[in-house]
Amino acid sequence: xxxxxxxxxxxxxxxxxxxxxxxxxxxxxxxxxxxxxVIALQLAWPELNTGIFHFGRxxxxxxxxxxxxxxxxxxxxxxxxxxxxxxxxxxxxxTLSRINLWxxxxxxxxxxxxxxxxxxxxKEYAELEWPIDIAITVVWVAYxxxxxxxxxxxxxxxxxxxxxxxxxxxxxxxxxxxxxxxxLPVSWTGMKSYSLYAGVYDANIHWWYGxxxxxxxxxxxxxxxMYYYLPKQIDRPIYSHRLSILHFWSLIFLYIWAGPHHLIYxxxxxxxxxxxxxxxxxxxxxxxGGMLNGLLTMRGAxxxxxxxxxxxxxxVGLTFYGMSTFEGPMMAIKTVNSLSHFTNWTVGHVxxxxxxxxxxxxxxxxxxxxxxxxxxxxxxxxxxxxxFWVATxxxxxxxxxxxxxxVTQGLMWRAYAEDGSLTYAFIETVSAIRIYxxxxxxxxxxxxxxxxxxMCNVGKTIQHGTVEVPAPPLPPRTDPLAPAHVVTGGx
Numbered sequence: 001x002x003x004x005x006x007x008x009x010x011x012x013x014x015x016x017x018x019x020x021x022x023x024x025x026x027x028x029x030x031x032x033x034x035x036x037x038v039i040a041l042q043l044a045w046p047e048l049n050t051g052i053f054h055f056g057r058x059x060x061x062x063x064x065x066x067x068x069x070x071x072x073x074x075x076x077x078x079x080x081x082x083x084x085x086x087x088x089x090x091x092x093x094x095t096l097s098r099i100n101l102w103x104x105x106x107x108x109x110x111x112x113x114x115x116x117x118x119x120x121x122x123k124e125y126a127e128l129e130w131p132i133d134i135a136i137t138v139v140w141v142a143y144x145x146x147x148x149x150x151x152x153x154x155x156x157x158x159x160x161x162x163x164x165x166x167x168x169x170x171x172x173x174x175x176x177x178x179x180x181x182x183x184l185p186v187s188w189t190g191m192k193s194y195s196l197y198a199g200v201y202d203a204n205i206h207w208w209y210g211x212x213x214x215x216x217x218x219x220x221x222x223x224x225x226m227y228y229y230l231p232k233q234i235d236r237p238i239y240s241h242r243l244s245i246l247h248f249w250s251l252i253f254l255y256i257w258a259g260p261h262h263l264i265y266x267x268x269x270x271x272x273x274x275x276x277x278x279x280x281x282x283x284x285x286x287x288x289g290g291m292l293n294g295l296l297t298m299r300g301a302x303x304x305x306x307x308x309x310x311x312x313x314x315x316v317g318l319t320f321y322g323m324s325t326f327e328g329p330m331m332a333i334k335t336v337n338s339l340s341h342f343t344n345w346t347v348g349h350v351x352x353x354x355x356x357x358x359x360x361x362x363x364x365x366x367x368x369x370x371x372x373x374x375x376x377x378x379x380x381x382x383x384x385x386x387x388f389w390v391a392t393x394x395x396x397x398x399x400x401x402x403x404x405x406x407v408t409q410g411l412m413w414r415a416y417a418e419d420g421s422l423t424y425a426f427i428e429t430v431s432a433i434r435i436y437x438x439x440x441x442x443x444x445x446x447x448x449x450x451x452x453x454x455m456c457n458v459g460k461t462i463q464h465g466t467v468e469v470p471a472p473p474l475p476p477r478t479d480p481l482a483p484a485h486v487v488t489g490g491x
Contacts, residue, residue, distance in 0.1 A: 013084045017097040018077050019373045019467070022366055024105050025073025026455060029362075032065025033448045040441040044434060052116060060115050060127040066354070067125065067217060069108045074362040075221040076100065076143070079166045081369060082228040083147060086163055088156045092149030096142045103139040107132060119191040123206050125213050126180055130193040133181045140177070144170045161244035165224035168252050172216040180209035200267045208259035215255040218358050223247075225365045226294050230314050233368055234304060239296035243289055250286035254279050261332035264341065273334070280332035287325035294318040309384035313364035316392060320356025324349060339414070344433065345406025348399045355395045355447060363387070363454060370458050374465025383457040387450045394447025398440050405436035 035058055042048045042055045049055055084091060091097055111128050114120075120127040128136070147170060151163070183193040197205050231238050238244060260268060260276025295318050298305055305311040327349050331340050340346060371378045378384060412432065415423035 011084075011088060011090060014080070014091050014094055014097055015373055015467070017091070017094075017101050018081045018369065020101045021073050021077035021080065022369050022373060024101075025070050025077060025362070026366060026458060028065050028069025028073055028108060029359075030448075030451050030455060032062055032070055033444070033451055035062040035065060037441065037444045037448055040437070040444045044437040044441050052118070057116055057118060060120060061112050063125060064111050064115065064127070065108065067213075068111070069105075071218060071222075071358055071362060072104070074365055075166075075169070075217075075225065076104070077369060078225045078229065078365045079147070079221070082162055082224075083150055083166070086156060086160050086228075087150055087154030089150060089154050092146050092153065096146040096149075099142045100139060100146065103135065103142070107135050107139060110135070114191060121181075121183070121193065121195070123180070123195075123210075125210050126177075126206065129191045130181075130183055130185050131191065133177070133183075136177060137174075140170075140174055144174065160227070161238070161241065161248060162224040162228040164245075164248050165220045165227065168248070169216050169221040169224070172212065172220075172252075172256070176209045176212050176216065180205055200263075203263055203266065204260065204268055204272070207262040211259040211262055212256055214353075215251075215258075218354065219255070220251070222358050222361050223290055225361055226290075226314065226318070229365050229368050230294055230297060230311075233308070233310050233314070233364070234298060234301055236297065236301065239293050239299070243293045247286050247289040247293060251283070251290070254283050254286060258283060258332070261337070264332070264334055264337045277332040277334065277337075280329045282329075284326060284329050288322055291318050291322040291325070309381060309388045310364045310367050312385070312388045313360040313367075313391075316388075317357050317360035317364070320352055320360070320395070324353035324357060327352070339410035340406060343406035343409040343413075344402045344436070345410065348402030348406055351402065352395070352399045355391075355398065359447075360388075360391065363391070366454075366458070370461050371465070374462050374467060376461060376465030379457050379460035379464060383453055387453045387457070390450035390453065391447055394443050394445075394450060397443025397446055399443075401436035401439040401443070405433035405440075408433055408436075 038048075038053075039055050039058050039062060042058075080091065080097065110132050114129060114132065115127060119129050121129060147166070151159070182196040184196065186192040186194070195202055227238060227244060257279040258276050260272045261280045262276075264273045264277065266273070294314065298311065298315060301311075305315055330336055331346070331349060340349075367378065367384055409429055409432075412424045412429045413422075417423050
C-alpha cells in the first residue's frame with residue numbers, strides 16, 4: 001500500500017503483516033472467548049469438567065488466548081499500521097515483521113497445546129514453560145528491533161503520543177517477562193522448570209509482573225490504539241496533546257510500583273503492602289486524565305457517536321476504562337481488600353476492564369483496519385451496530401453478577417458465630433452464588449455471539465475487497481493526528 005506526502009513522495013507500506021495480525025487476532029479472540037464460555041459453564045455445572053478438558057487446564061488457555069493471541073494481535077496490527085503512517089516510512093525490516101507474525105502465532109499454538117497437556121509453571125498470566133518463554137523473548141526482540149529501527153529512520157521527527165505508549169509496552173514487557181520468568185529447567189529435553197525465586201520473594205516478583213502485565217499489555221498499548229484510531233475515525237485532533245504527554249509519564253511512573261496491592265494480608269512486609277496500595281490510589285489521576293482526553297475529543301461530535309458503531313465502542317470502552325481504573329484503586333484499600341480478595345468481585349473488576357475497555361477498543365480498531373486493508377467499505381454498518389449492543393449487554397450481564405456474588409462471598413466468609421466458629425461452610429457459599437455463575441455464563445454467551453457477528457461482517461467485507469490498491473493515492477489532506485503543517489495522503 002502506498003501513501004503520498006506533502007513533499008510528493010510516495011511510501012510503500014507493509015500491510016501484509018497488518019492483515020495477518022488482524023485476522024489471527026480475530027481468530028484467537030473467538031477461540032479464547034469460546035474457551036472462556038466453557039469454563040464459565042463448568043463453574044455453574046461442575047459435571048462438565050471431564051478428562052483433560054477441565055477448568056484447571058482450560059482456564060490458562062482462555063487467558064493466554066485472549067491476552068496474548070487476541071489483544072496483542074490487535075496491538076501488533078494497530079501499531080504496525082499506525083507507526084508506518086506516523087513515521088512516514090515503511091517498517092525497518094519485512095523479515096522481522098514476518099518473524100513477528102508467524103513466530104507469535106506459533107507461540108500461541110504451542111501455549112495452547114502445552115497447557116492442555118498439563119505443562120505449566122502455575123504462575124497466573126505466566127504459565128508457559130521455559131522453551132516457550134525463550135521463544136517469546138526472541139519474537140519480542142524482533143518486534144522491538146523492527147519498531148526502533150523504523151523510528152530511527154522516520155521522516156516525521158515529532159513522535160505522536162500513540163508511539164510513546166507502544167514504546168512503553170515494548171520496553172516494560174521485555175523487562176517484566178525476563179525477570180519474572182528466570183527459571184531452572186529440570187532437563188534440557190523436558191518442559192519442567194523451577195523458578196529462581198521462592199516464598200514471598202517469588203510472590204512479590206510475580207505480582208510485580210502480573211499487575212504490570214495488566215498495565216503494559218492491557219492498558220498502555222490499548223491507549224496507544226485509542227490515541228491513534230479515535231481521532232482518525234472522528235476526523236479531529238485529540239482534545240489535548242499536552243494532557244496526553246502528562247497522562248503518559250505519570251501513568252508509566254506510577255503503574256510499575258502498584259503490584260504489592262495483590263499481596264495485602266500476606267507475609268509480604270506491611271510497608272510494602274501499604275506502598276503498593278498508595279501507588280494504586282495515585283493511579284486514578286493519570287487514568288482518568290486519559291479517559292477524559294478521549295471523551296473530550298468527541299465533544300461537539302456526539303451526532304457522529306449516535307450513528308457510528310466504532311465511535312460507540314470507543315466511547316463505552318473509555319467509560320469502562322474510567323470505571324475499572326477507579327474500582328481497582330478502591331479495591332487496593334486494605335479494608336476493602338479484606339472483603340474483595342479471592343472473591344468474584346475481583347473477577348468482575350478484571351472483566352469490566354478486559355471486556356469493556358480492552359475488547360471494545362480492540363473491536364473498534366479492527367473495524368477501522370479491515371476495510372482499509374482490503375480497500376473496500378465495511379460490509380454492514382448495521383451488523384457492527386448490532387455487535388456493539390450485543391457486546392454491551394453481554395458485558396453488563398457478565399460483570400454485574402460477579403460484583404454481587406463477590407460481595408456475597410466476602411460477607412459469608414467473614415461471618416462468625418458467637419463461639420468464634422464460621423457461620424457458613426464453604427459449600428454453602430458455593431451454593432449461594434450458583435445463580436450468579438449461571439447469569440455470568442449467559443453474559444459470556446451473549447458477548448461471544450457478538451464476536452461471531454463481527455466475524456461474519458469481516459468475512460463479507462474481505463470477500464468484497466482486494467489487497468491491491470484500486471486507485472492512485474488521494475490528494476494531500478490535513479491529518480488530525482499531526483501538527484498543522486503536516487499533510488498526508490489517503491487513509
